[in-house]
Structures are given as structure tokens and as C-alpha cells.
Amino acid sequence: MTHTPILAPHSVTRENRADGTIVLTADTPLGEVARNSGVWLDHWARATPDTVFLAERSGADWRRETYASARQKARAIAGWFLGQGMGADTPVLILSGNSIDHALLTLGAHYVGVPTVPVAEQYTLIPAAHGRLDYVVNLIKPARVFAVDGAAYAAGLARAKCPAIASSPGETGATPFADLLAHSDAGVDAAFAKVGPDTVAKILLTSGSTSDPKGVLTTQRMMTTNQTQLAQGLPFLRQRPPVIVDWLPWNHVFGGSHNFNMVLSGGGSLYIDDGKPLPALFGRTLENLAMVPGTVSFNVPVGFAQLLTALRSDDALRESYFRDLDMIFYAGASLPQETWVGLEELAARTGRRVPLITSSWGLTETAPAALLQQVPTEGAGTVGVPLPGVTVKLVPDADMRCDVRVSGPSIMQSYLNNPAKTAEAFDDEGFFITGDAMRFVDAGDPNLGLRFDGRISEDFKLMTGTWVQAANLRLVMLGLLAPYVADIVVTGQGRDQIGLLIVPNRAAIEKAQIDMETDGGACISPALANILRARLRDKATEATGSATRVTRALILSEPPDMGEGEVTAKGNINFAKLLSRRAVLVDRLYDDADPAAITI
Secondary structure, rough: OOEOOOOOOOEEEEOOOOOOOEEEEOOOOOOOOOOOHHHHHHHHHOOOOOEEEEEEEOOOEEEEEEHHHHHHHHHHHHHHHHHHOOEEEEEEEEEOOOHHHHHHHHHHHHHHOOOOEEOOHHHHHHHHHHHHHHHHHHHHHHOOEEEEEEOOHHHHHHHHHOOOEEEEEEOOOOEEEEHHHHHOOOHHHHHOOOOOOOEEEEEEOOOOOOOOOOEEEEHHHHHHHHHHHHHHHHHHHHHHHEEEEOOOOOOHHHHHHHHHHHHHHHHOOEEOOOOOOOOOOOOHHHHHHHHOOOEEEEEHHHHHHHHHHHHHHOOOHHHHHHHHHOOOEEEEOOOOOOHHHHHHHHHHHOOOEEOOOEEEOHHHHOOOEEEEEEOOOOOOOEEEEEEOEEEEEEOOOOOOOOOEEOOOOOOOOOOOOOOOHHHOEEEOOOOOEEEEEEOOOOOOOOHHHHHEEEEEOOOOOOOOEEEEEEHHHHHHHHHHHHOOOEEEEOOOOOOOOOEEEEEHHHHHHHHHOOOEEEEEEEEEHHHHHHHHHHHHHHHHHHOOOOOEEEEEEEEOOOOOOOOOEOOOOOOOHHHHHHHHHHHHHHHHHHOOOOOOOOOO
């Protein structure tokens, strides 16, 4: 297989300190960084005014906005914000998901220094999650709130406690979005000139998987630096404008900053995918991919697994998907090896080059990319080397598992109105403490990069004193028990054995025609228990100690509840909350006489 020759990997300098700490930096200096994201919009509106920038489905075709039309509308929106007296201290809360109007509102706000705060649609659409929305409103105190569909988001617009804007206001009394588009751009040039690198562009909410969500003050410098870094690591992004068909939500840093700004900074085209890797919506994604061949494909591993199945059975879709593809980029979890190999084999079958399959590593606080795997590898798990301008500090334990800390111009400086959490987030040298762990692919060659090795904050001790690396073990178990599990919570804190609470993948279980009965919050299925027991038993024979030996499992009958804080808007389980609320089920898991407990 041959990969496309569009890579320019940089080497890494390693400093070994006397205290055992390791510091990594890229040898390539950071390139030129734009003053703000509006500079990109201005540039492409002049250079390629008729190029499609944004598109969303409208009937059988697409509604399209060129760079010229997007800039004109963004400036009108910016003028409206100025006319309302808005600025750096008057954020706009955005309730609805990805759309052209959402994008235009964001571009207009950022153009004149008005911060935007996109939140998950579920906060409004799921009544049980309204408490989360109330928390965000009290934290950011928005001056305006926006949703595309006023009727559908009426509850959220009311709870925001500020004047509303809606594309379709309905009976809400919200200002029609069309009024913003009709406004003049008087005063916009002067305001734009004041938007500099330190201007806050967004307030992005952390996942809230370990505590209440924190507001990350995302500056223009963080966003523009990150795109320069990515383009230096992946120069093909500047050799031809990227085209992506993408569903990843803009309230998340990956979809809303990484992907959106990759298109904007490179003069590319973003086709907003109104599908998702869910049974009822994935057909729409396949339809959209068949209509628009992309140059970069972003998704989570479960999305790529579903796509692989479709590509194997649809020759026309396979030809369209791989026709112009430079890169397949996964995030959110490790890509299963069978999915990785399958995608490479299908690409080769088309007779075209095999795209780079890769990932990066970062957090909301890091804008997000801090490490990037910029050269081909044989499989998933490697997250790469520091991007130019990023310094990575590794604090190893006796087993060379490293606590990862980072610094650089793309790294957050503070949380919104939370000095205590801000102080906790940085060490005495000013490095952001990520809470993630890494290992070297090869301790003798830092250029081969780092591998993700779990979340240090999720580690726990068995009653024997043995440390369990729960995050890493969870990934192993997800692969081992696929496709019957949707997610897993590793248990064992203060006990003598490791167990699993399993969130079942009901679609896969029904497809396999496996029956399950419900028993007080747990599921009982002799057939499924036999399958899981056999796999766990085989894996346990490979374990070198109690830190990796799973001896029991229990299947949950109810999925994690967002309203109760068991799952975040980004889909991450709040492990501590779930274990606390379902303590009775944890006790049942460790009761060998309980019919729901699967033991080996």
C-alpha cells in the first residue's frame, strides 16, 4: 500500500531533567499565526469569493453559502450586535445544533469580539437535562440566546433569561434572524480592528465527567495558533482546500473549533451532515457522503465501523468516498484494528492511494490539538508528537507511565469565573495538568510519538493495594466484548476484584436474536452471559496480575441518565455519578449468588 506523499513530519527534541521529568518540543518553529479568525474569512472572500464555504441539506439538494455571501452576512450580524451595545462582556448562548445560521451567527459575533457559548442540543430538548442548562445560564449570564427553531427550543429560550433570536421564531417573541441579516455593517471595521489574539471568541464547556462543567475561555490566539500548527503537521491542508462532510457537534471543541476552523482557515468547504452514527440517522450520513466526495473524513470509531460495513456493500459509495480522500481522522476513542485494516483494504481496492489514517490528542483546554500523529502507522493508539509551539512535560512513574502536562500559545489560560479550578489546573512552571497518561511508543526514539494510556484521575486501588488503570482497561474491554456492549464502567475501588457494569448495545443484541430479562435495574440473559463469560475467561488467562484481570460483570437495564448527571452532553459517562447512583447494582455485581452477576 502507498500513502499519499503530502506529509512533512518534524522531529522532536527530548530533554531529560535530573528529577526524571521529560520535556518534549518540536524542532520546527511555529509559523505565522492570524490575528483572529475573521482574517481568514476576509482573505477567502477576496481570493475565492464564489467558493462554497458552508452547505446544509435543503430538500434533495443543498443550501449553499459562498465565502463572499458568508462574509457579507456575518458583517451584517456583527453590525446588529454592535447596535445592541454588545461586546466582550455580553456572550451569546447558542442552543441548537450545527446549521448555516448557527455558523453565520458565530462568525458575526467573533468578527467584533462577542463571545459565543454553544451548548448541547440535549440541554433543551431533554426536559430532564434542563438543570444542566440552568447551570450554564447561571455561569455565563448570556446577553442573548439563539436557536434555529423557536418552537422546538422554546423551553431553552425561556430559561436563558435574556432576549432571544431565532431563525423561525414561532410564538416565542424572539427577534427573527432575518432582522440581523438586514442590518447595516456600520462600525464593524473599527470593532474588527480591536479583535486581537487575547480576545475571547468562545466559552466552551468541559465534559463534566468528573465535576460540574467548567467554562474554558477560548481566545482567538488559541484557535488561530492551532490551525497553523495543524497545517504545519499536515501540509496537504494548504495544498488543496479541504472538503468535509461532518456531523460532529459544534458545542464540542473537535467539531466546532478543530474541524470548522480547519475548513475556514484553508478556504475549504464544510457540508453539514444532518445524519449521525445512530440507527435512525446513519442512512442520512451515507446519502450525504454519496453526494459529496470529501478530502478529509472525521468521525468517532463507531461511526467508521458503521461506514466500513456500508462501503463493503456499496460499490458506488466506496468509489465516491475514496475518490479525493487525503485523510481519515478518528477521535474520541481508539479505532479498532479490524476497522483500520478494513478501511485501508477498501481504499486499495479502488486503485487509489491509501489515505493517511490518524488521530491527535488534546482537550477543550488545548484548543484542541496538542499532539499529532502526522505519519502513517500500522494501527490505532498512537497520538503522536508535540505540534510546533507546544511543550509537553512528562512526569513518569516507576513503570514509565507519564502524567502529561502542556504549555504553549494554544493552551487555555483560565476558566470562566473559577479562580480555584484555574489554580488547580496548572503546576508551578505554568504547565496545564491534563490528567491524562501517556507512554512512549519507543523510549529510545521520541520521534515515534506517544501512546494514550488512560486518565490518571480514573485510576483506583483494589483492597490489596494494587492500582488499576481503569481508563486503559475500559478500552481493552470495549474491544473484547464488542459488539454487545455500548459502554463500560470499571469497578473495584476498595474491593478485591475488578468488575464491569455494562451498558448493552441493544441493536447488536437484537440482531443476534439474544433475549434479555429485566431484574431491578439489571439484565439477565443466560445466552449473552455465556458469550461474555467465555471472552472474559479467555482474557483473564492472559492477565499478569490482578490489575488487569476482570472476574465479573453485570448488564445494566437502563442507560446512563443525562438528567441525573450520569452522562454528559458529549456522551461521556460520569463514572463517579453512575457508581454512586447505582451503588445497589455494584453490590449485586459482587454477590456471586445474584442471578444477574456474570462471574468467571
